[in-house]
Amino acid sequence: MVRYTSKIVGLGGDSARYFKEEALKTINRVSDNLGATFSPLISFGKVSRQNRSFQLYYAPQFEFIWRRTKVTTNYSNNVVVDSSFILQNTPIIGTLTISPHDETRTLNVYDVYLGFVGLFLRHENNHISIRMQGSVGLNLSYTSNFEKNESNPELLPFSRSSNFFVFLRAWITEPISGITFGAEVSNTYGKSDRFQPYYNVTLSKAINLNAIGAIFKPVISR
Numbered sequence: 364m365v366r367y368t369s370k371i372v373g374l375g376g377d378s379a380r381y382f383k384e385e386a387l388k389t390i391n392r393v394s395d396n397l398g399a400t401f402s403p404l405i406s407f408g409k410v411s412r413q414n415r416s417f418q419l420y421y422a423p424q425f426e427f428i429w430r431r432t433k434v435t436t437n438y439s440n441n442v443v444v445d446s447s448f449i450l451q452n453t454p455i456i457g458t459l460t461i462s463p464h465d466e467t468r469t470l471n472v473y474d475v476y477l478g479f480v481g482l483f484l485r486h487e488n489n490h491i492s493i494r495m496q497g498s499v500g501l502n503l504s505y506t507s508n509f510e511k512n513e514s515n516p517e518l519l520p521f522s523r524s525s526n527f528f529v530f531l532r533a534w535i536t537e538p539i540s541g542i543t544f545g546a547e548v549s550n551t552y553g554k555s556d557r558f559q560p561y562y563n564v565t566l567s568k569a570i571n572l573n574a575i576g577a578i579f580k581p582v583i584s585r
Contacts, residue, residue, distance in 0.1 A: 364388070366444065371459040383445040386438040386463065393435075394472070398428035402496070404483055418485040424478035424498040424530060435467045473505040473521075476528055492536040502528040502551050526553030541569030 369384040404420040441462075478498030486493045505521045532547035545565040 365438075365463070367461070367463060369441070369443070369460070369462050371461070373456050373458070381447055382443055383447075384441050384462075385444050386441045388463075389437045389439065391435045391437070392432055394430040394432045396428055396430050398426060398474075400424065400426040402481070402483075402498075416486060416488050420483040420485075422481040422483035422496055422498070424476060424481050424496075424500070426474075426476040426478070428474045428476075430472040430474065431469070432472055433467060433469050435465070437465050438463045471507045475503040475505075476530070477501045477503070478528070478530060489538065492534075492538060494534045494536075496530075496532045498530045500528060502526045502553075504551075524553075526551040528552070536569075543567045543569070 364385050365388045366383055366385050368381055370382040372380045372382075374380060402422050402424045404422050407419050407421065478500035480500060481496070481498030484493075484495045502525065504524050504526070506524070507521055528549060528551045530547070530549040532545070534543055534545045536543040543566070545563075545567070547563045548560065550560040
């Protein structure tokens with residue numbers, strides 16, 4: 364909830380009446396993301412060789428994401444909560460209405476993830492394939508400023524924040540059907556207030572390209 368002066372009514376002379384309202388402020392962010400990830404797999408050697416169905420790797424994660432973000436601010440449920448008389452140095456004539464208005468802004472956010480601590484686990488047999496990846500590291504986020512600050516011409520076009528991040532990802536595949544269920548989650552933790560968890564769920568199906576090629580063969584040659 365936010366409180367603001369919604370209306371000023373001049374009462375003549377040096378007095379006026381101020382009306383204050385409260386409204387529910389809602390901020391909605393929608394991001395269109397484009398990025399690239401580099402995560403090399405380095406075997407732990409003896410641990411992986413002892414059991415071929417179980418493989419463990421050191422897997423640092425380096426990722427860059429460009430988030431094209433639209434920020435929409437809405438005000439609703441406006442309620443008058445107070446009205447009072449105030450003496451003015453400058454007389455007010457008539458009625459002055461002040462109210463917040465809905466607005467939409469766009470900004471670019473560039474996220475860099477440096478996950479120096481990471482593991483990749485793979486367990487596969489004839490019945491199931493499970494792969495899991497997790498990493499912990501430093502997140503550097505560069506956010507474009509909404510407007511130029513004329514009073515401070517040295518203001519940089521981007522503001523930077525840094526946090527620690529945690530990233531988890533998993534894939535489960537059924538070998539016969541080739542159906543894979545995937546899920547991932549990430550979040551940032553640190554001294555800034557920018558805690559934005561991200562979730563992603565996927566469902567995919569592997570296709571045998573050799574079987575597709577048979578469709579285009581003549582019937583008598585099948």
